Amino acid sequence: MQFPQGFQAAAIAAGIKPSGKTDLSCVVSDTDCSWAFAGTRSTTAAACVTRNREVYAVGGPVRALVVNAGNANAATGKRGAHDNADLADALGSVLNVAQDAVLTASTGIIGHLLPMDRVLSGVEHLPEELSPEADPFAAAIMTTDLVPKTASVTLSTGARIVGTAKGSGMIHPDMATMFAFAFTDAQVDQAALRAAFGAIVNRTFNAVTVDGDTSTNDMALVLANGQAGVVDSAEFLAALEGVMRDLARQIAADGEGATKLLTVRVTGAATEAEALAAARTCCVSPLLKSALHGNDPNWGRVIMAVGRSGAGVNIETMTVAVQGTPVFAGRPLPYDAALVSASMKAEEVIFEVNLGVGDAVGEAWGCDLSAEYVSINAEYTT
Amino acid sequence: MQFPQGFQAAAIAAGIKPSGKTDLSCVVSDTDCSWAFAGTRSTTAAACVTRNREVYAVGGPVRALVVNAGNANAATGKRGAHDNADLADALGSVLNVAQDAVLTASTGIIGHLLPMDRVLSGVEHLPEELSPEADPFAAAIMTTDLVPKTASVTLSTGARIVGTAKGSGMIHPDMATMFAFAFTDAQVDQAALRAAFGAIVNRTFNAVTVDGDTSTNDMALVLANGQAGVVDSAEFLAALEGVMRDLARQIAADGEGATKLLTVRVTGAATEAEALAAARTCCVSPLLKSALHGNDPNWGRVIMAVGRSGAGVNIETMTVAVQGTPVFAGRPLPYDAALVSASMKAEEVIFEVNLGVGDAVGEAWGCDLSAEYVSINAEYTT
Incomplete structure (x- = not known):
């Protein structure tokens, strides 16, 4: 270039x-x-x-x-x-x-x-x-x-x-x-x-x-x-x-030890700052990153991460989708876990979260957490 | 009991x-x-x-x-x-x-x-x-x-x-x-x-x-x-x-995948809240936790973690010690890396950090980050 x-x-x-x-x-x-x-x-x-x-x-x-x-x-x-x-x-x-x-x-x-x-x-x-x-x-x-x-x-x-x-x-x-x-x-x-x-x-x-x-x-x-x-x-x-x-x-895609890109799109937030905080907290969560690594559609970890981000939510109108499949809408939704897991075997995995309180949006990016990350940072002084 | x-x-x-x-x-x-x-x-x-x-x-x-x-x-x-x-x-x-x-x-x-x-x-x-x-x-x-x-x-x-x-x-x-x-x-x-x-x-x-x-x-x-x-x-x-x-x-000692306990003692902080924030940020840092897992006395990651904690520091009077060995005092100190690394092969590893600005103290506990943590959380829905 x-x-x-x-x-x-x-x-x-x-x-x-x-x-x-x-x-x-x-x-x-x-x-x-x-x-x-x-x-x-x-x-x-x-x-x-x-x-x-x-x-x-x-x-x-x-x-x-x-x-x-x-x-x-x-x-x-x-x-x-x-x-x-x-x-x-x-x-x-x-x-x-x-x-x-x-x-x-x-x-x-x-x-x-x-x-x-x-x-x-x-x-x-x-x-x-x-x-x-x-x-x-x-x-x-x-x-x-x-x-x-x-x-x-x-x-x-x-x-x-x-x-x-x-x-x-x-x-x-x-x-x-x-x-x-x-x-x-x-x-x-x-x-x-x-x-x-x-x-x-x-x-x-x-x-x-x-x-x-x-x-x-x-x-x-x-x-x-x-x-x-x-x-x-x-x-x-x-x-x-x-x-x-x-x-x-x-x-994000070239994060240490990463095998895939994580994208979290937050809508329905009270403010852009809260949307970004919620999206970013999902992307930093070691538990969500580990689940992503194992292609596990464990959306409960999205609920956890959003909850600790401090962003305002209405848990009764909140929704979560994994690779386009709705998994939560104020309550757990039935879904084909094997199918969603298979859809997570991709270069990019997208979680969409609506906080159910406003109109603001935000997006953040991260990667999965692999054993390779630990190895890179435990075995080499960088 | x-x-x-x-x-x-x-x-x-x-x-x-x-x-x-x-x-x-x-x-x-x-x-x-x-x-x-x-x-x-x-x-x-x-x-x-x-x-x-x-x-x-x-x-x-x-x-x-x-x-x-x-x-x-x-x-x-x-x-x-x-x-x-x-x-x-x-x-x-x-x-x-x-x-x-x-x-x-x-x-x-x-x-x-x-x-x-x-x-x-x-x-x-x-x-x-x-x-x-x-x-x-x-x-x-x-x-x-x-x-x-x-x-x-x-x-x-x-x-x-x-x-x-x-x-x-x-x-x-x-x-x-x-x-x-x-x-x-x-x-x-x-x-x-x-x-x-x-x-x-x-x-x-x-x-x-x-x-x-x-x-x-x-x-x-x-x-x-x-x-x-x-x-x-x-x-x-x-x-x-x-x-x-x-x-x-x-x-902390029984954290998922943990092989050792991490103790971070902060002194010389402006307030107890800042001391606790600095100590806790060190304990949560994936980079410091990975270095701990590899017995790597990479104290630069302590400087990084304290820096992102938001706690007030005076970098010119700040000190860091690993398992009792001083490694930083406003500037890098010479130390025997092999000896300090050997001292980290213990059930508990203690980092002592003086922020150089006040009298408040705080202590936090964590554990090392191992490939086992990733495996526990990637392979099992918990």
Whole structure:
């Protein structure tokens, strides 16, 4: 996949990942970008999130993003904060742009200092690898992901949006997921973009969960360099939401140990926030995720998860359907359990829940819980 | 273990559990009891929780508790509420006490009507099985528990408190766990007991988690029949908290698929609520639980879990220790990973976390996450 006009990326193996795979990358725009950012709400946020938030508050344009995978540079104290600033500074120097026009993103194990000698000598080599290809960048930001995640859309004016993201554990974003990056050559007003971004993140990345664990390094970012000219704002925002939703679903489907995508659609809620809370609590429930893994239409676990989400329900008018089969409508309904179980042997399993109290809707995505998840996280330090 | 004076229990196999094990039981006091109760905050609470809450609000004394295991009678609509009332009524009739002096508790699968023919004919046989032995009762309330859970203490006056509890999945109590019952022959003022009970539940049952999933049927209950006379109130409440804490730890250690107990002690918090939130978030983290299973001293996952708990931290003065070994103090500390990993091969693993902001403390308990948890919940409808 090609980046939008004016964007290029580079990716190299700097020796951060023990596997020797590409782990240091950057995306550069040849002109200034307006941008929006959402970072984790974690109170132990990593150095990259803290610094990007500071740069964001200043509000100036940006030109580049540098990403390392294999080391989160989180819980690394003042030394970690210095290293992060040095990384931005180094990329700014080789690209000849201001340090404040460079954003950073680190992902990987928490609590280890970055190997700065290897990182800084790697940065020196990034400019020679720059190309308009997005795929090497999407691969270099991966950690336990099995597949790279990209999505794109072309607007009516010909402007494009290209998004990339990574998962795949410690995924229960509380602001954004670690990481989702969108790049566009559309000309977008920065204030309008920032005003709309929070709600879009809430309906997309904040609606995906793999394990309920919120990362210290989560971030979602959109960079717009304007090279394809003015676009209709409503069309752009809808298209951006589509790209982010696509990436969010890809993250859920590639959750650690996942064998299928879980989609929970909630209707009949009092508010969108309650609909999203109910849907998200279903997606994070280890019991529902385990039942999904075993193709068990155990809808009682949906009732349980909705009940603990705090969303208002009317249990007498509440309904639940599994893969289109109604199983509860104020009381248990008779259904063919073998047939519904067979229908759950699919790449995507959809639970539909009507809370019976209002008109608001929400959707969330997750995955099944497998023994493989435990094995990934018990046997490897990630 | 014998019940306190004046309490007797009975347990039979009524045919609710497919295994044929005992599944219908009751505890009866031969005189009126003052009592306190805490039920799940789930908005899809089961019929037994809803009815006990109503009886509790009336505030009269109680005489008996009837429990069935194997069927939660939750999400069963109006018919389920009727069945639950009929169960209380039936036990009241055979014991010759008022229906409002009988509490109910159901545990097991959600979304199935109780087999009332078998339940009601079972109730007829309960009186002939009554005895002062607590163990048959503790066994009859089990579902996926591997071991029965009891605890007792004798006060200075000779009065006793005997507690029983069950786990072992859908354990993330948000008021109480499903179930914890304490019985005492101490004479206790009901208003004082009820006033103190919420805080005790918060520090004990609300501090235990197996999977983050809050049950529809959680309840904690204490019945005091006064037959051993007046006791010092402070001594009694401290003893009650000890019994409930003991049961809470037993529930965590016997969590579905668990191979070890996880204890997280938080100090240096701004408030007790924040200390408990930080400790509890560590105990529910699938990533920390998986690392624990693999004896991996991956303390970065503690930093992550505390960060997402919302508790205030000062990352520069925060400290973390694993089994007594300091691993973080504002920055990563050098430690012998092989040695710490070896020390984690224990029945109980203790993480100590100082948030570095205040004086409040809190403790929570959980267990490791194993492939067995997934297997239990993917392969069996529970």
